[in-house]
Amino acid sequence: MDPAYGARPLRRLVQTAIGDRLAKEILSGEVKDGDTVRVDAFGDGLIVGPATGKTL
Structure with missing residues (x-):
């Protein structure tokens, strides 16, 4: 975080x-209207998609 910005x-x-x-x-x-979205960090990237109800 930059104090100036x-x-x-x-x-x-x-x-x-x-x-x-x-x-x-x-x-x-x-991803469709009404879906719950899940965002996970994986390695150096992100996984973005519909939540399936399963845990990683």
């Missing part, structure tokens, strides 16, 4: 890393 860089990272991936999942039909 506050949490804005973190917000931008979340928007890019999660928001863009989630948009792709919605457009591809993997």
Whole structure:
């Protein structure tokens, strides 16, 4: 966190890393209206998709 910019860089990272991936999942039909979405960290990346009710 940078004192001059506050949490804005973190917000931008979340928007890019999660928001863009989630948009792709919605457009591809993997995530539908009313679905619960799960975001998991895996290695150096993220897994974004519909929640299945299973735990990892």
